[in-house]
Amino acid sequence: MTTALTAERGRPPALGATVEDDGIHFAVYSENADEVTLCLFDQYGARETERLRLPGRDGNTRFGFAPELPEGTRYAFRARGPFAPAEGHRFDASKLLVDPYAIRLDRPFVYRPELAAPPSRGVDSGPFVPRCIAERPSQEGRPLPFAPPGFTYEMLVRGFSQLRPDVPVRLRGTVAALGEAPLLDHLSRLGVETVELMPLTASLDERHLPTLGLTNAWGYNPICQMAPDPRLAPGGFAEIRAAVEALHGRGIRALLDIVLNHSGESDEFGPTVCYRGLDNALYYRHAADDPSRLVNDTGTGNTFAADRGPVLDLFRATLRRWVEETGIDGFRYDLGTVLGRLPNGFSRSAPFFAMVAEDPVLKDRIHVAEPWDIGPGGYQVGNFPPPFLEWQDRFRDDVRRFWRGDDRTVGALATRLAGSADLFGAPGRKPSDGVNFLAAHDGFTLADLVAYTQKHNEANGEGNRDGHNDNHSWNNGVEGVTTDPAVREARGRDVRALLATLFVARGNPMLTAGDELGRTQGGNNNAYSQDNEITWIDWRRADRELVDFVGRLQRLRRGHPALAADAFLTGEAASGGQPDVEWLREDGAAMTVADWNEPHRRFLGLRLHAPGGEAATVYLNAGRDEVLATLQSPRRGSGLVLALRSDRPDAEAAPLDPERPLPVAARSVFVLVEENASRSPQPAGSII
Missing domain, CATH: 3.20.20.80 (Glycosidases)
Incomplete structure (x- = not known):
């Protein structure tokens, strides 16, 4: 069966393959190609059945409509144009190209040397390139309402x-x-x-x-x-x-x-499977003094030109597609x-x-x-x-x-x-x-x-x-x-x-x-x-x-x-007149300039106050020895609880006597919280 491809019903703004009840629209953007060809395959993607030049052109978009072509059709493209590396062009019609707007492929990519063979060798890469599958998008994705990502x-x-x-x-x-x-x-x-x-x-x-x-x-x-x-x-x-x-x-x-x-097409010696073959000069950044070389700000061989309109359009469509699908x-x-x-x-x-x-x-x-x-x-x-x-x-x-x-x-x-x-x-x-x-x-x-x-x-x-x-x-x-x-x-x-x-x-x-x-x-x-x-x-x-x-x-x-408030700690007064943080030495006194500049200091305490008066204290001891920390008194009606100590991960929370120094183990973090005295853990659970 010969597929008809017409420009009369084309939809050039809809790049990629757009499935309708009575056929499929195809559209490809390229500023420098002379011609773009649609390649169709059998239902298994094993055999290329037809090559059809996209007949329509609207600015730099080539397009065409294939009546009666069904959803699930396997397809790809080829593009003809100059192979002029000195001008940034690397067109090669022997290379099969996946659609940058494709939403499904029939097989994974597998690297083969044929994908990077120069045009002079005339190696057809068709057998080694995945086929795109034309599908209707569902647009059934429903994200949750926005919130910071948290953990x-x-x-x-x-x-x-x-x-x-x-x-x-x-x-x-x-x-x-x-x-x-x-x-x-x-x-x-x-x-x-x-x-x-x-x-x-x-x-x-x-x-x-x-x-x-x-x-x-x-x-x-x-x-x-x-x-x-x-x-x-x-x-x-x-x-x-x-x-x-x-x-x-x-x-x-x-x-x-x-x-x-960047893309997986790597540097100028890499494979031609998509962007390079459709318009190398458009998609990638090139060295100002030598357009044959690609800018490598990514360490992978190439860098997308994210500020160019057509590339930005592709990125917008990509992000929206993932959210909506x-x-x-x-x-x-x-x-x-x-x-x-x-x-x-x-x-x-x-x-x-x-x-x-x-x-x-x-x-x-x-x-x-x-x-x-x-x-x-x-x-x-x-x-x-x-x-x-x-x-x-x-x-x-x-x-x-x-x-x-x-x-x-x-x-x-x-x-x-x-x-x-x-x-x-x-x-x-x-x-x-x-x-x-x-x-x-x-x-x-x-x-x-x-x-x-x-x-x-x-x-x-x-x-x-x-x-x-x-x-x-x-x-x-x-x-x-x-x-x-x-x-x-x-x-x-x-x-x-x-x-x-x-x-x-x-x-x-x-x-x-x-x-x-x-x-x-x-x-x-x-x-x-x-x-x-x-x-x-x-x-x-x-x-x-x-x-x-x-x-x-x-x-x-x-x-x-x-512990979780989304506000910078500044040391300034929060609600109740308490500072949002007090930076503490081992003896419970505030850190001084000399303390901050002490080269071998391995201990730091911080007492945190949240709006509403809730408080927590954290001790970090990176030293090799235990440190005795002088505790801060809890609020009236509250008890001080050692909620967690990293040196003993299975230890249960236990009450503390604020009048007694707390031995903070070497190489550990201790977290203390205040709890209503009537709900504080009983001494039997002590971990001190």
């Missing part, structure tokens, strides 16, 4: 469930597994408020990985930003929507980590500085930021930026405009340095505990504009942070050259795995102290999946290429006591406004 749980979907024994085998490693009761129960047990899903969009391995027998586990190498990766969501948007609804049913929001800074509550933007970069540098007024703030679908979603890239002026923590929240690497580094035992760190620690006003203190900003974390997918796991002084990335096949070198980590006397009970106990104590610090600080706490279980990557701090037991959570070895401890921290935080 956020960063999750590698495949690694989270791949080894979970009580999840059906067919669901393990997929988004659908997130709807299973055992995994939902785990999130609820922790008190997770928001799950941040690492990339779900269709992605392609870097070209060096297949030769090493490796694959990209993280997915930060996308091709089709609107199409779910068939390996993670074989059921497409419907599968993701069901998982999001299951999370919503537990009161948990869902964010999608999305990569709009899945009900996702917002996004985390990988290397978000790229989205604000103009030809003359980063700008808070960049078109992308304005688009998000004004779009009726997007403006009330959660938007979290990773506020750095490797380009010029790439570090922009604290400089993103509303409504963007930002990852907070300064919190990570300053807290690590304090607990590692570095000198002169107590002042920086206090700044992070107080909400990081040095970064987010501009008018209109709050501590909840910052996302605090100790560890993330990119770097050591929390367990490895206290077990390795050096990275151990040999499995990545790059001679241990990849990954961060300055990790602010320590090993408690032995590098890596050990059976020494004293070293293991010290590491557990340090992990709990770090976690307690995270949950008593102002801002949104974020934990990476598995860190609450004691997960290790064997010292690998760049495990992007390890789709195996290195990144998969081994639930059989889970530290159940640590899970309970994290849940307890979250309940404590949520239950006490003095």
Whole structure:
């Protein structure tokens, strides 16, 4: 059967494939192509059946309508134009191209050298490129009302469930597994408020990985930003929507980590599967002195030109599609500085930021930026405009340095505990504009942070050259795995102290999946290429006591406004005439300038007052010796309770005598709260 393709009923504004009852509209944008061809395939995507030139043109949009073509049709494109690298053009009609507006693919991307073969070789890449599937969007997604993300749980979907024994085998490693009761129960047990899903969009391995027998586990190498990766969501948007609804049913929001800074087509020697073949000069930034070279502000070989109208339109459509199809509550933007970069540098007024703030679908979603890239002026923590929240690497580094035992760190620690006003203190900003974390997918796991002084990335096949070198980590006397009970106990104590610090600080706490279980990557701090037991959570070895401890921290935080208030700590008077924070020495006196400048200070206390008079006290002792802390008297009618001590995670809450000094254990965090005297724990529960 020969398919008719006509321009008479075209819909050029609707880019991609638009399914109607009586056929399908196709539209592609390219400013520099001479011709765009629609390629159709049989129902299995095995055989290319037709090639049809898109007959219509409206400005730079080629379009056509195919009557009677059914939903589910498999298709792709080819584009003809100049192959003139010196001018930024790399058209190659021998390359099959996926639709950048596709919402479903029939198979995952697999890297093959044929995808990057130069035009002079005339290698047809058709057999190796996924086919797009024309589908009607559902627009059934229903996000929850906006709220700050709170306790956020960063999750590698495949690694989270791949080894979970009580999840059906067919669901393990997929988004659908997130709807299973055992995994939902785990999130609820922790008190997770928001799950941040690492990339779900269709992605392609870097070209060096297949030769090493490796694959990209993280997915930060996308091709089709609107199409779910068939390996993670074989059921497409419907599968993701069901998982999001299951999370919503537990009161948990869902964010999608999305990569709009680059594509998986890599540098000028990379594969041609989409943007490069449709209009290389349009989609990517090029070196000013040599248009044949791509700007590499991302470290991946290319950088999207996010300030250009057609690229911005694609990004808007991408974000809206995910919200409307899945009900996702917002996004985390990988290397978000790229989205604000103009030809003359980063700008808070960049078109992308304005688009998000004004779009009726997007403006009330959660938007979290990773506020750095490797380009010029790439570090922009604290400089993103509303409504963007930002990852907070300064919190990570300053807290690590304090607990590692570095000198002169107590002042920086206090700044992070107080909400990081040095970064987010501009008018209109709050501590909840910052996302605090100790560890993330990119770097050591929390367990490895206290077990390795050096990275151990040999499995990545790059001679241990990849990954961060300055990790602010320590090993408690032995590098890596050990059976020494004293070293293991010290590491557990340090992990709990770090976690307690995270949950008593102002801002949104974020934990990476598995860190609450004691997960290790064997010292690998760049495990992007390890789709195996290195990144998969081994639930059989889970530290159940640590899970309970994290849940307890979250309940404590949520239950006490003095710990969770979304306001910077300033030391100024709050309601009732009490300052919002008092920074304390061991003897209960206020910290002096000399105390703050004491190079070897390892102890810090803070007494917090919330509006309404509720108070809490936190002691952080990073020293190797116990410290006697002089207590503050509670309010009239209240008793002082030691609610949590990180050195003894299973210890129950117990009353304290404010007249007696409190021995604060070495390498620990103690949290004290005030409770009505009639409801305070009885002395039998004492943990002192």
